[in-house]
Amino acid sequence: MILFTGGGKIASVFQKKYESKIVSSRNLNDDELSDAIKNAQTIIHNSALIYSSNFDDFIESNFLLTRRVIKICKKVNPKVRFINLSSMSILSGDDTYLPVDQMNDYAYSKYISENYCLRSGLENLTNLRFSTIFYGDSKRDGISKLIEDSNIHNEITLLNKGIAKRDIIPLRILVEYLYKICKSNSLKSKYNIVSGKETSFKEISDILKENNRKLKIFNKALETQNILCSFSKKDVIELGEIHFDLRKDIEIYMNTY
């Protein structure tokens, strides 16, 4: 059985395709969580807090919860395959961590969680970092929001003429990689799940313009933070690369309106 430790879009999309169970680990007491964990073959630890202005909230929801789940695994199911959903925000390169004093509170909480996982002694454990996910949900990512604005309002606003780039991976592809890792016989301690291709917001707006002749594109100059978007594909090649065409995924999402 594949067990997710929290709800959310990744878990729900995964569950539609593959047999799995979702629990809310933060709402279960230790006995209840132990019961859920002891029967799992694979645990996907996805429970996490992404937005907060409070450092302690990140520590509580990301680090302390991870530590609690790991401790219970070690006690009731030490052979379990444990997949910790980590974050690209902790990296400055493919396999180089950002200096800790440059990490924001979220990244720090994910970094110490990954660090804890690596030192936990669980034999079948891996940390997965995903590049920017195209969820197809305007509340969750900027690409989907652009598409929604184009479809509903016929206008979008790009920051700095859309020069910022991302390595983008559609959620459906990410779920396939996640399933591959669930079925893999041997796990590396870390995987970077990426497309290996940099796409600018300008390129996305060009796709939108081609599909919506009425689209007006506005520009806003704003100082923005650089997001790491240049990654090696070595991990996805090892897993067996899943090819996709981002343009098609964008067009499919556009047509859902």
Add this chain to the structure above:
Amino acid sequence: MKVLIYSDVHGNLPAFEIMLEKEGECDKYICLGDLVNYGPWSNACVDLALSLPNSTLVMGNHEEAFISGKYPGSNKMVQAFFQKTWPKFKRIKEISLFVNETVLDQFSCLHTVNDSYIYPDTQIELAKNYLIGHSHYQFRYSNNDFELFNAGSVGQNRKYINEINYLIYDTETKIVSMKSIVYDIDPVIHQMKKENYPSVCLDYYINKERR
């Protein structure tokens, strides 16, 4: 009479409090130096040490550095810690009164011998009995019919970062017991991150081996 001998708290108030809670009431307390630097609570550690009954506080090299306003060593990491902790330190007058050495029965109690880092494999000719700290490693060493006990570190154990070491001396039996407590170091690291310690400092605590 129960005597608690501890050293190298290094601004780690949670570890200091855990040790005191674990041992309960003692008749006498001897700190072998280095209450300050590294951790975020140097002021509070000095206050707590001074508040203990029958407390003798020995001067360590980090108190000397805080008094002079300059860390003399070349270690860049220690310099980074010093730059972070010293500007916030407000207890110069209090630590200036720490003593260089004190005596407990047959033992000379001081921060270290000959200004050196004494490790378990250090060859040293003992001419008397010692209780020391400084190297952050707890051990017992003997030769020439004398004994040296290193109390280890309360706040920055250099073997296992999440272990507290100290000594208990029983004046009736004359026995020195080496004590150890494993504790949760993570809240200390989180506080350092909150206080914007530089990476070189955070990495030291994050990546050090744990029990």
